[in-house]
Amino acid sequence: MTTRTNEVVADVLAALHEVLERHQVTEQEWMAALAFLTEIGRADEFVLLSDVTRTSVLIDALSHAGDEAGATASDVEGPLYVEDPPVREGSPAKIYDEYEGMGDADVLIVGGRVTSAGGGEPLPEAIVDVWQTGPDGGYDIWDERQPAFNFRGKIRPDADGNYAIQTMLPKPYTVPTDGPTGRYLEAVGQHPWRPAHIHFKVTAPGHRPLVTQVFFPGDPYLDNDTIGAVKPELVRPVERRGEHLGCDFDIALAPAA
Numbered sequence: 253m254t255t256r257t258n259e260v261v262a263d264v265l266a267a268l269h270e271v272l273e274r275h276q277v278t279e280q281e282w283m284a285a286l287a288f289l290t291e292i293g294r295a296d297e298f299v300l301l302s303d304v305t306r307t308s309v310l311i312d313a314l315s316h317a318g319d320e321a322g323a324t325a326s327d328v329e330g331p332l333y334v335e336d337p338p339v340r341e342g343s344p345a346k347i348y349d350e351y352e353g354m355g356d357a358d359v360l361i362v363g364g365r366v367t368s369a370g371g372g373e374p375l376p377e378a379i380v381d382v383w384q385t386g387p388d389g390g391y392d393i394w395d396e397r398q399p400a401f402n403f404r405g406k407i408r409p410d411a412d413g414n415y416a417i418q419t420m421l422p423k424p425y426t427v428p429t430d431g432p433t434g435r436y437l438e439a440v441g442q443h444p445w446r447p448a449h450i451h452f453k454v455t456a457p458g459h460r461p462l463v464t465q466v467f468f469p470g471d472p473y474l475d476n477d478t479i480g481a482v483k484p485e486l487v488r489p490v491e492r493r494g495e496h497l498g499c500d501f502d503i504a505l506a507p508a509a
Protein backbone atom coordinates (compact mmCIF):
# COMPACT_ATOMS: atom_id res chain seq x y z
CA MET A 253 0.00 0.00 0.00
CA THR A 254 1.11 3.58 -0.59
CA THR A 255 1.81 5.85 2.37
CA ARG A 256 -1.31 7.86 1.54
CA THR A 257 -3.51 4.73 1.51
CA ASN A 258 -1.93 3.52 4.77
CA GLU A 259 -2.58 6.85 6.48
CA VAL A 260 -6.18 7.28 5.29
CA VAL A 261 -7.20 3.64 5.90
CA ALA A 262 -5.70 3.69 9.41
CA ASP A 263 -7.74 6.82 10.25
CA VAL A 264 -10.95 5.42 8.71
CA LEU A 265 -10.59 2.25 10.82
CA ALA A 266 -9.81 4.20 13.98
CA ALA A 267 -12.93 6.37 13.44
CA LEU A 268 -15.11 3.33 12.66
CA HIS A 269 -13.88 1.36 15.64
CA GLU A 270 -14.47 4.32 17.94
CA VAL A 271 -18.11 4.60 16.76
CA LEU A 272 -18.73 0.84 17.10
CA GLU A 273 -17.36 0.93 20.64
CA ARG A 274 -19.18 4.11 21.65
CA HIS A 275 -22.51 2.63 20.53
CA GLN A 276 -21.73 -0.92 21.70
CA VAL A 277 -22.81 -2.21 18.27
CA THR A 278 -23.85 -5.88 18.38
CA GLU A 279 -22.72 -8.66 16.04
CA GLN A 280 -26.25 -8.81 14.63
CA GLU A 281 -26.25 -5.07 13.88
CA TRP A 282 -22.82 -5.25 12.25
CA MET A 283 -23.91 -8.16 10.04
CA ALA A 284 -27.02 -6.16 9.02
CA ALA A 285 -24.77 -3.22 8.08
CA LEU A 286 -22.55 -5.48 5.95
CA ALA A 287 -25.61 -7.03 4.26
CA PHE A 288 -26.91 -3.51 3.49
CA LEU A 289 -23.60 -2.47 1.89
CA THR A 290 -23.57 -5.69 -0.12
CA GLU A 291 -27.02 -4.77 -1.45
CA ILE A 292 -25.86 -1.24 -2.26
CA GLY A 293 -23.02 -2.72 -4.34
CA ARG A 294 -25.26 -5.23 -6.12
CA ALA A 295 -27.73 -2.45 -6.98
CA ASP A 296 -24.87 -0.20 -8.19
CA GLU A 297 -25.97 2.49 -5.71
CA PHE A 298 -22.69 3.50 -4.06
CA VAL A 299 -22.65 6.86 -5.91
CA LEU A 300 -26.30 7.44 -4.97
CA LEU A 301 -25.57 6.60 -1.31
CA SER A 302 -22.54 8.93 -1.38
CA ASP A 303 -24.82 11.66 -2.77
CA VAL A 304 -27.70 11.37 -0.27
CA THR A 305 -25.30 11.16 2.69
CA ARG A 306 -23.82 14.48 1.47
CA THR A 307 -20.43 12.80 1.10
CA SER A 308 -20.22 13.76 -2.59
CA VAL A 309 -20.79 17.43 -1.71
CA LEU A 310 -17.92 17.26 0.79
CA ILE A 311 -15.57 15.62 -1.73
CA ASP A 312 -16.54 18.23 -4.36
CA ALA A 313 -15.74 21.04 -1.89
CA LEU A 314 -12.39 19.46 -0.97
CA SER A 315 -11.48 18.90 -4.63
CA HIS A 316 -12.24 22.47 -5.70
CA ALA A 317 -11.11 24.47 -2.65
CA GLY A 318 -8.14 25.90 -4.57
CA ASP A 319 -9.96 26.69 -7.84
CA GLU A 320 -8.92 29.76 -9.82
CA ALA A 321 -10.72 32.96 -8.69
CA GLY A 322 -13.49 33.69 -11.18
CA ALA A 323 -13.94 30.06 -12.25
CA THR A 324 -17.55 28.87 -12.32
CA ALA A 325 -18.45 26.92 -9.18
CA SER A 326 -18.37 23.14 -9.52
CA ASP A 327 -21.02 20.75 -8.24
CA VAL A 328 -21.77 17.06 -7.77
CA GLU A 329 -22.19 14.92 -10.92
CA GLY A 330 -24.71 12.40 -9.53
CA PRO A 331 -25.26 8.91 -10.97
CA LEU A 332 -27.43 9.77 -13.99
CA TYR A 333 -24.95 10.93 -16.62
CA VAL A 334 -24.99 8.72 -19.74
CA GLU A 335 -21.77 8.47 -21.78
CA ASP A 336 -21.60 9.62 -25.42
CA PRO A 337 -24.70 11.77 -25.83
CA PRO A 338 -25.33 13.10 -29.35
CA VAL A 339 -23.88 16.42 -30.53
CA ARG A 340 -26.81 18.84 -30.90
CA GLU A 341 -26.50 21.25 -33.82
CA GLY A 342 -28.01 24.71 -34.39
CA SER A 343 -28.26 27.78 -32.24
CA PRO A 344 -30.09 27.41 -30.01
CA ALA A 345 -29.25 23.68 -30.06
CA LYS A 346 -32.45 21.76 -29.29
CA ILE A 347 -31.75 18.84 -26.93
CA TYR A 348 -35.13 17.08 -26.92
CA ASP A 349 -37.81 15.51 -29.06
CA GLU A 350 -41.44 16.09 -28.16
CA TYR A 351 -43.12 13.00 -26.66
CA GLU A 352 -46.67 12.00 -25.84
CA GLY A 353 -47.86 13.30 -22.50
CA MET A 354 -45.06 15.82 -22.03
CA GLY A 355 -47.62 18.59 -21.52
CA ASP A 356 -47.24 22.17 -22.69
CA ALA A 357 -44.35 23.27 -20.49
CA ASP A 358 -42.42 26.41 -21.35
CA VAL A 359 -39.49 26.29 -23.75
CA LEU A 360 -36.35 27.51 -22.00
CA ILE A 361 -33.29 28.87 -23.77
CA VAL A 362 -30.16 28.62 -21.63
CA GLY A 363 -27.10 30.34 -22.97
CA GLY A 364 -23.96 32.31 -22.30
CA ARG A 365 -20.29 32.47 -23.04
CA VAL A 366 -17.60 29.89 -22.29
CA THR A 367 -14.35 31.63 -21.34
CA SER A 368 -11.06 31.00 -19.55
CA ALA A 369 -11.00 32.12 -15.92
CA GLY A 370 -7.31 32.78 -16.53
CA GLY A 371 -7.39 35.64 -19.06
CA GLY A 372 -11.10 35.83 -19.94
CA GLU A 373 -10.57 34.72 -23.56
CA PRO A 374 -13.41 32.81 -25.27
CA LEU A 375 -13.10 29.03 -25.57
CA PRO A 376 -14.70 28.10 -28.93
CA GLU A 377 -13.16 24.58 -28.71
CA ALA A 378 -15.15 23.84 -25.56
CA ILE A 379 -17.77 21.10 -25.38
CA VAL A 380 -20.81 21.84 -23.23
CA ASP A 381 -22.43 18.55 -22.25
CA VAL A 382 -25.83 18.85 -20.53
CA TRP A 383 -28.41 16.49 -19.04
CA GLN A 384 -31.68 17.05 -17.22
CA THR A 385 -35.16 15.66 -16.63
CA GLY A 386 -38.05 16.32 -18.97
CA PRO A 387 -40.73 18.87 -18.04
CA ASP A 388 -42.72 16.37 -15.97
CA GLY A 389 -39.87 15.37 -13.72
CA GLY A 390 -38.37 12.20 -15.24
CA TYR A 391 -35.05 11.34 -16.89
CA ASP A 392 -35.18 9.60 -20.30
CA ILE A 393 -33.66 6.45 -18.73
CA TRP A 394 -36.68 6.11 -16.39
CA ASP A 395 -39.36 7.10 -18.90
CA GLU A 396 -40.44 4.73 -21.67
CA ARG A 397 -42.21 7.55 -23.54
CA GLN A 398 -38.97 9.44 -24.19
CA PRO A 399 -36.44 8.53 -26.88
CA ALA A 400 -32.91 7.64 -25.74
CA PHE A 401 -30.79 10.70 -24.86
CA ASN A 402 -33.81 12.99 -24.60
CA PHE A 403 -32.85 16.15 -22.72
CA ARG A 404 -29.18 15.24 -23.09
CA GLY A 405 -26.57 16.41 -25.57
CA LYS A 406 -23.24 18.01 -26.37
CA ILE A 407 -23.13 21.56 -27.73
CA ARG A 408 -20.21 23.37 -29.32
CA PRO A 409 -19.93 27.13 -28.76
CA ASP A 410 -19.41 29.49 -31.71
CA ALA A 411 -16.14 31.27 -32.54
CA ASP A 412 -16.77 33.82 -29.75
CA GLY A 413 -17.43 31.13 -27.15
CA ASN A 414 -21.21 31.70 -27.17
CA TYR A 415 -23.55 28.73 -26.71
CA ALA A 416 -27.34 28.43 -26.53
CA ILE A 417 -29.47 25.40 -25.67
CA GLN A 418 -33.17 24.99 -26.38
CA THR A 419 -34.72 22.90 -23.63
CA MET A 420 -37.70 22.97 -21.28
CA LEU A 421 -37.87 24.16 -17.72
CA PRO A 422 -37.29 21.06 -15.57
CA LYS A 423 -39.20 20.33 -12.35
CA PRO A 424 -38.15 19.02 -8.94
CA TYR A 425 -37.89 15.21 -8.81
CA THR A 426 -37.00 12.45 -6.39
CA VAL A 427 -33.77 10.47 -6.53
CA PRO A 428 -34.40 6.73 -7.09
CA THR A 429 -36.10 5.24 -4.01
CA ASP A 430 -36.84 1.70 -5.20
CA GLY A 431 -33.52 0.22 -4.01
CA PRO A 432 -31.51 0.00 -0.77
CA THR A 433 -30.77 3.76 -0.77
CA GLY A 434 -34.53 4.38 -0.69
CA ARG A 435 -34.77 2.17 2.42
CA TYR A 436 -31.88 4.12 3.96
CA LEU A 437 -33.68 7.44 3.33
CA GLU A 438 -36.85 6.13 4.94
CA ALA A 439 -34.94 4.73 7.93
CA VAL A 440 -33.23 8.06 8.68
CA GLY A 441 -36.34 10.15 7.86
CA GLN A 442 -34.78 12.04 4.92
CA HIS A 443 -36.99 13.06 1.97
CA PRO A 444 -35.78 12.11 -1.54
CA TRP A 445 -36.48 15.39 -3.40
CA ARG A 446 -34.06 17.47 -5.45
CA PRO A 447 -34.80 21.00 -6.75
CA ALA A 448 -35.14 21.34 -10.53
CA HIS A 449 -31.71 21.64 -12.16
CA ILE A 450 -29.69 21.20 -15.33
CA HIS A 451 -26.37 19.33 -15.16
CA PHE A 452 -23.34 20.63 -17.07
CA LYS A 453 -20.02 18.94 -17.88
CA VAL A 454 -17.77 21.37 -19.74
CA THR A 455 -14.35 20.60 -21.22
CA ALA A 456 -11.88 22.69 -23.23
CA PRO A 457 -8.25 22.16 -24.22
CA GLY A 458 -5.80 23.46 -21.60
CA HIS A 459 -8.49 23.76 -18.93
CA ARG A 460 -9.77 21.73 -15.99
CA PRO A 461 -13.05 19.97 -16.80
CA LEU A 462 -15.98 21.49 -14.92
CA VAL A 463 -18.98 19.51 -13.65
CA THR A 464 -21.75 21.66 -12.26
CA GLN A 465 -25.50 22.25 -12.05
CA VAL A 466 -27.80 25.23 -12.58
CA PHE A 467 -30.82 25.79 -10.33
CA PHE A 468 -33.79 28.18 -10.60
CA PRO A 469 -35.19 30.75 -8.13
CA GLY A 470 -38.36 29.98 -6.16
CA ASP A 471 -37.91 26.20 -6.12
CA PRO A 472 -39.31 24.67 -2.92
CA TYR A 473 -36.25 22.40 -2.54
CA LEU A 474 -33.47 24.99 -2.92
CA ASP A 475 -32.99 25.03 0.87
CA ASN A 476 -33.42 21.31 1.40
CA ASP A 477 -32.01 19.45 -1.60
CA THR A 478 -31.68 15.83 -0.46
CA ILE A 479 -28.05 15.77 -1.66
CA GLY A 480 -27.33 19.29 -0.33
CA ALA A 481 -25.80 20.43 -3.64
CA VAL A 482 -27.35 23.91 -4.11
CA LYS A 483 -24.83 26.78 -4.22
CA PRO A 484 -26.33 30.31 -4.28
CA GLU A 485 -24.11 31.36 -7.21
CA LEU A 486 -25.57 28.51 -9.30
CA VAL A 487 -29.19 29.67 -8.85
CA ARG A 488 -29.79 31.58 -12.10
CA PRO A 489 -32.73 33.91 -12.81
CA VAL A 490 -35.27 32.81 -15.40
CA GLU A 491 -37.22 35.47 -17.29
CA ARG A 492 -39.81 35.58 -20.02
CA ARG A 493 -38.35 36.62 -23.40
CA GLY A 494 -41.28 36.72 -25.82
CA GLU A 495 -42.46 33.21 -26.66
CA HIS A 496 -40.00 31.45 -24.40
CA LEU A 497 -38.16 31.64 -21.08
CA GLY A 498 -34.50 32.62 -20.94
CA CYS A 499 -31.71 31.90 -18.48
CA ASP A 500 -28.15 33.25 -18.74
CA PHE A 501 -25.30 31.05 -17.62
CA ASP A 502 -21.73 32.13 -18.45
CA ILE A 503 -19.12 29.47 -17.83
CA ALA A 504 -15.51 30.23 -16.87
CA LEU A 505 -13.06 27.29 -16.81
CA ALA A 506 -9.94 27.20 -14.66
CA PRO A 507 -6.71 26.77 -16.67
CA ALA A 508 -5.11 23.34 -16.18
CA ALA A 509 -2.28 23.36 -13.64
Ligand code: BEZ
Nearest residue numbers: 300303330331332427479
Ligand atom coordinates in the same frame (compact mmCIF):
# COMPACT_ATOMS: atom_id res chain seq x y z
C1 BEZ B 1 -29.15 13.96 -10.14
O1 BEZ B 1 -29.31 15.15 -9.95
O2 BEZ B 1 -29.22 13.54 -11.27
C2 BEZ B 1 -28.91 13.08 -8.96
C3 BEZ B 1 -27.99 13.46 -8.03
C4 BEZ B 1 -27.77 12.64 -6.94
C5 BEZ B 1 -28.48 11.48 -6.78
C6 BEZ B 1 -29.42 11.11 -7.74
C7 BEZ B 1 -29.64 11.93 -8.82
Ligand code: FE
Nearest residue numbers: 330332384451
Ligand atom coordinates in the same frame (compact mmCIF):
# COMPACT_ATOMS: atom_id res chain seq x y z
FE1 FE C 1 -30.25 15.46 -11.93
